[in-house]
Amino acid sequence: MWCLWGLLLCEALLPIVVISVQVLSKVGDSVLLDAECPPGFQVREAIWRSLWPSEELLATFFRGSLETLYRSQFLGRVQLHGNLSLELGPLKTEDSGNFSLLMVDTGGKIWTQTLHLKVYDTVPKPMVQVFTAATEETQAPNTCQVFLSCWVSNISDITYSWRRERTMDVDAELHSFFSNGQLLSVSLGLGDQDVAYTCTASNPVSWDTATVTPWESCHPEAASGKASYKDVLLVVVPISLFLILAGLLGVWHHGLCSGKKKDASTDRVVSETENPLV
Known part of the structure; x- marks a missing residue:
């Protein structure tokens, strides 16, 4: 010791x-x-x-x-x-x-x-969410304005970057960055239906990515080939009402028939009582 x-003393002197x-x-x-x-x-x-x-x-x-x-x-x-x-x-x-x-x-x-x-902490896979800038009713069918959000939870010293897939460069007029790269504004056209965007979350020692195709969130029924929620309601609601009405009519008809059978049975008993066998 x-x-x-x-x-340590030598270090000081x-x-x-x-x-x-x-x-x-x-x-x-x-x-x-x-x-x-x-x-x-x-x-x-x-x-x-x-x-x-x-x-x-x-x-x-x-x-x-x-x-x-x-x-x-x-x-x-x-x-x-x-x-x-x-x-x-x-x-x-x-x-x-x-x-x-x-x-x-x-x-x-x-x-x-x-x-x-x-x-540093190891960077986990980031979460990417797509937010449309307008509702389907007010948005033109051949365009789509969206915001892409990239986020990693409970990790500090993270930087974010975006890459547009299937293209060599990024059109500056269609893209703008906010909040240190976490939010990306994208304007899409019909030619961008299959275009994907990749978010990279990184720190000095690790990184991970997540990819999303934003057009699917703009017009999900067109991208998936499935009917929209409103279209489903237009079909399901009338059918449901018809089935309910049919059920009520069936119950009413069954109750009516049961009442007639009961009356007929009562009349038969009364008739037998009034005319006993000798």
């Missing part, structure tokens, strides 16, 4: 060469924090530390021995390799932070590395 304090590195990874993966030093630098001692959000000792190299026994948030998830590179994993989002490697060579020269680790 005194040797460790001595190294002696000239230091510092390099800084940005490291990106994602949740669930492992990351290797490489130890780099100049040619001819013969490492005598080394200390790996976590600087932020809290300062903790992670691993040491002293007298040829590798140690990773310090209690920290990485306990059980840290390994110091023979080349003094530090492996962390599986990673969590809260593992993002700054790490420092302090190395001293046999001549007392100090070399320090600062590594900035950023851990």
Whole structure:
């Protein structure tokens, strides 16, 4: 422990060469924090530390021995390799932070590395919704104005981009972007019935896509070959009313016939009572 304090004191008093590195990874993966030093630098001692959000000792190299026994948030998830590179994993989002490697060579020269680790969530498949700008009654049958919305839930640092399939370029007059690329305004014509749009949601370490054909939402009956909801109502409602009326007539007729049979039976009983057999 005194040797460790001595190294830290040397860091504060002696000239230091510092390099800084940005490291990106994602949740669930492992990351290797490489130890780099100049040619001819013969490492005598080394200390790996976590600087932020809290300062903790992670691993040491002293007298040829590798140690990773310090209690920290990485306990059980840290390994110091023979080349003094530090492996962390599986990673969590809260593992993002700054790490420092302090190395001293046999001549007392100090070399320090600062590594900035950023851990991102894996981007899931985005959700794409289509909103028509007008109702079917007011929209011309050969045109369609829609808004395409792309969204990923509970993930930060996401960027969105759109690609129109089956075409080499995008007509700027037909497309406009809002809300950092999440919303896309599209004007479609008859020639765009089979055109699909793909939304890509991404962060620096992962991405995923979702594709939609917006014309199907403009004129679903034309795209699917099925009758519209109103057409179905025009057929179903009259048939349903007819069946209900037929049922009521059947019940009324059955009740009428039952009443006549009952009256006939009553008359027969009365007749037999008035004319007993001798």
